[in-house]
Amino acid sequence: MEFFLGAFETEWQARKAALLHERSLGGARRLEDEERRRRGGSVAGAGLGAGRGSSGTDGRPARGRSGHGGRRGAGEPSMRSRFQRLSKGSQPVVVKLASFGSGGRLGAMIRYVSRNGQVAAENERGEQLLGRDGISAVGAEWDHLMSNRAESRDIGTFSVSVSKVGNQENFYEQARDILENALGNRRFVYSISLRPEINGFAIAGVSVLRDGAGERLTADRKASEIVQARIDQSSNGVERSVTFRFTGHGNGTDYGASRVRDLVASPDEVRDQAGREITDAKQASDLVQLEWRAHLHSRKSRDVMHLVLSARAGTDASAFHSAARDFLGRQFAGHRYMLSLHDPTDDPKAEADGGKRPHVHVHAIVAMRSEFGDRIETSITSFRQWRVGMAEAARAHGIDMEMTDRRDRASPPAFNRNQVRPISRSGRTEHEGTSDAAQSRYDGQRSDRHSFAQTTKSRNYTDIAKLEWGDIAQSGDGKGAKDFAKRQTNRLDTVDFSVDSNRNAAADHPNSLSQYKTHLVILEKVLSGDADMQQMNTNEFDAYEKLVTDALDRAERVMPEGQRKAFAEIAFAAREHVEARREMMQNEEAEKTADKPIESQAAERQSVREETPDERWNAAVAQHGAQAVEAANRVLLEVEHYRDALDKVGSRDDQVDQASLRASLNLELARAGELGASGNSLIREVADADTELRAAVEAAERSRERAAEKVKSDGMPNAGGQGVRPEEMPRERDAGDEDRNRRDEVDKAEVQGTAAKRAETRTETSRPEAGDTTRTDPAREHVPRIELQRDTDARRERDQDDHER
CATH class of the missing domain: 3.30.70 (Alpha-Beta Plaits)
Structure with a gap:
């Protein structure tokens, strides 16, 4: 099969097609070796990739392979071989995911790791980036990989x-x-x-x-x-x-x-x-x-991630730099990244400001999305695989380094940057916890406190680790290795004793008094937070009653046996309190209804009646403007026409008709999306309840943003960005135009009613019940009217400015 690369619209599509075609001809190995050479890494066979089964033929890390529970993933060394190397002095590998960042933070992150251009940085192609000019060019090169999604205003x-x-x-x-x-x-x-x-x-x-x-x-x-x-x-x-x-x-x-x-x-x-x-x-x-x-419900874009690869003090900096380069080149093939070595001997940042750390380490900024559109998986399995890969790369460059698991030695859990704040940067950075629990975790990490596993899977892993350490203690190579293994065995024996003690304590006290008190405090907050209950309607009160019931149920599940009588009194009082509040709320609603004059109640009943098509049309014109309603009317009629036609042929086995109608519907939806993206508020209001129309509007907005970015980068005016509305652009007439115009005249008054009914129906089916907690997903929650109106006003002003220019 022959490829015509000029047939692709974008460069990356042509590159991907060429790569797949080359591999189909048997050139996969040669391409991988060439790619590693260009990145400054070693080719397969030099020690890094030999015998490794963690990557596919395209150099990407395999997914879904776990080394937990005593089972090791493909390509992961056995527990015995890891423990033997550790007993002989191999250092644990450290691959830390420091943070994520949006595209807007990319420049600041690169300046941080390169010390504002004073420390040499290197990209995925092995090119050196020196000075401010070198690092400032990275943002433009990576821009097409950034989603640039605005972070939420919290x-x-x-x-x-x-x-x-x-x-x-x-x-x-x-x-x-x-x-x-x-x-x-x-x-x-x-x-x-x-x-x-x-x-x-x-x-x-x-x-x-x-x-x-x-x-x-x-x-x-x-x-x-x-x-x-x-x-x-x-x-x-x-x-x-x-x-x-x-x-x-x-x-x-x-x-x-x-x-x-x-x-x-x-x-x-x-x-x-x-x-x-x-x-x-x-x-x-x-x-x-x-x-x-x-x-x-905060959200941030995860366009880039910041990795830190660390080694012990005294590790050869040049060898570690090469190992980090090889690891990144193999693990993140197809992704843009840059790395920078921080060596305390030539770090320009002062120690008091956080520089000159007493160990060599490499910072890496990696784009989360590859040139092929794949995103990096950040899971526990992935982190384990990264540590395996970094250890292999280090050993290939003469550094004794080994992947470790926290359960190998019953080590304490790590703390994160939100749990501590630095108080001294002299030598090893000293921190203090931001809470009592965080301080306890920090103290445990610094003192290497024993931390036993809780789950059955982790307990089985620890049991296997203890057996392996015991074998090495009996038949290890040299006295030093045996002594090290004995210390680990004793440590795990101590953990076993702690686990048994805690299990016995749990058996004696199956329900925790502290948890019980916690749920009672929550119940008290719920009951004391209803000071203005008269302002609640029926649905809001039902949600409040559900909160009280849930709090009582949770407290009852963990209630100690000796607290049963006291809990019965608390539950009775809470339910009486809720019933009294219910009566107050119902009486208040009845008084409000009785206080309304007869004319007001009649007006309310009159407002409930269904509006005529003419009334709906006039209301839409008053709200959105005649021009916007006329334009929306034309395109919505077409959308409804093709939807009705699809419904009619849906029962027939005529795939050709369905495909043709679906293509026509997609075309009209695209027209509606362009109309909504250009600021038509009626289209956007209908799209609020129409999933297909909303998707079309969002697609049109993304297309406009990409066009604007291209215009900005090219420095050339774009005729399509001058505020010309889709309804104002000339369109070729065809045989169906006259029919559509006739339908416009006949159904002009019906479109608002049809769209409104569709929006009302879909809104009712998608509206959650009171107290429904599934609405907390920011990606799925209903777009607030405030934010929608703000976006519409901004687009209208921007289009008006472009039109005047």
């Missing part, structure tokens, strides 16, 4: 000015009432400062931007206007003037904790939404890390 800072206050008492309670009306059920902290010049006070605060229903404020001018409107509507005749404004936003708990600590550092008293006072930085951090984290 935390917002705000300021409120309250003037002309009639009541000069309880300012904190007044501020809390204002913020509850403005922010709803979101978590927030605030402080106030008196402002005599305006006869009022000012509020400064920090808030979680996402509420329990999934609505996420964007903390920009549009969101400020929406919150201000809520405040104005809830004033209820109170004599005061309130002005609300968001002042900033950020992502994640680190940003939130920093902003709350800044607020606590001010001289004013700080309180949260429940009225609790926050007095110091530790309380501020705990509030964000422990209470706010679950409400953020």
Whole structure:
């Protein structure tokens, strides 16, 4: 079969086709060797790849092979051979995944590992990158591999000015009432400062931007206007003037904790939404890390990852550099990456600033997506395979290094960077824990405290490891190896004793008193958090009742036998409390219904009736504009026409007709997507409940972004980016145009009703029940109207500017 490489639209498709064709002719081995030579690594047979079964013929790591439970993955050395090398002095391999980053963080990460260009960096082709100019070129080369997905806005800072206050008492309670009306059920902290010049006070605060229903404020001018409107509507005749404004936003708990600590550092008293006072930085951090984290639903792009490969002090730097180069070239074939060696002898960064670490190590920045579109798998199995590969590469370059497992020696678990903060960088970096549990984990790691396995699978692994160490202690090579193996055997025997003791204790006390108390505290918080129960509707109250029931069930499952009588009293009181609250809520709803005048109730019943097509058309024109509705009308009629036709032929065995109709439907959906991407708010509103239409709009937006990026990189104007709307572009007429125009006139008033009914039906089928926790997935949650309106306004302004130019 002959390939015509010019038939492919993009360069990477042509390269992939050529590579597959070459391999089909038997040139796979030659291509792999050539690729390794170009990257500065050794070819197969030089020691690195010999006998290794962890990669396929294309040089990519195999997946799904585990070395857990005493079974080793393909290509992994046996436990006996690993232990023998460790007993003779081999150092453990360290491959640490330091962090992930988005495309926007790529430049900062590269500057960090290259010490702002002062340390030589090397890319996957073996090219040296020196100076700022060398490292600045990496971003442009990797740009096509970056998703550049914006990180979520999780935390917002705000300021409120309250003037002309009639009541000069309880300012904190007044501020809390204002913020509850403005922010709803979101978590927030605030402080106030008196402002005599305006006869009022000012509020400064920090808030979680996402509420329990999934609505996420964007903390920009549009969101400020929406919150201000809520405040104005809830004033209820109170004599005061309130002005609300968001002042900033950020992502994640680190940003939130920093902003709350800044607020606590001010001289004013700080309180949260429940009225609790926050007095110091530790309380501020705990509030964000422990209470706010679950409400953020934070997301970040994972476009690149930062790996650190470390060796013991005294390891030959040149050999370790070569080993790291070979490992990266084999493990991440097809991916873009860069690496930089940090040697304490020539590190330009001062020790006090975190440089000149007392051991040689290599930093690597790797693109998560390859040139072929594959993404790197980051699982426990993958990490184990990476350690195996790095150990093989090190041994190939004369470094005694071995892959280890935490269960080999019952070593303690590692700590991560969120659990500790550095306090001294002199020599080996010293840390302190960010919590009591984190400090305990850090102390255990530093003191090499015994840590026994909990699962049956890990226990079996440890039993096999103890037998292997025992055999080496009896028949090892040399006294040093035997002594080392004996120490490991004694260590695992100690772990066995600890495990048995804990098992006996667990048998005596099958249910934990501490867990029981924890669930009672949760129950107390749920019951005490319903101070304003009269504002709940029936669905919200059902969700609240479910929370109470779940808390009681969890507490009962771990209840110690001696607490049964006390728990029965607690459960009875909790259920009585819920029933009393239910009666209050029902009475309040009945009073609201009775207080409404007869005319108001009749108007409500009249508003429930179904609107006529003319009324729906007029309402759509008033909301979206005549031009937008006309354009949306034409394309939506075509979409509905082909959908109905597909439904009619769906029962017939006519694949040709179905394929033709599906192609026509896809074409009309693409037209609708272009229309929505250009700012047509009616299309975007219908797409909110239409999965196919929403996918078409998103595809059109991505296409526009790629075109804009290409224009930016080429430095040339693009006629397609001048704000020309799809409905304004000329289109060839065909025989079906007249029919479509006739349908436009006949069905003009029906499209809004059809689209609205379809949107209503799909919305009802996809709406979760109250209390449904499956809505917490950010990728699947309903797009909030606030963010949708903000995006629509921005697109409309951008298109208008382009049209004027």
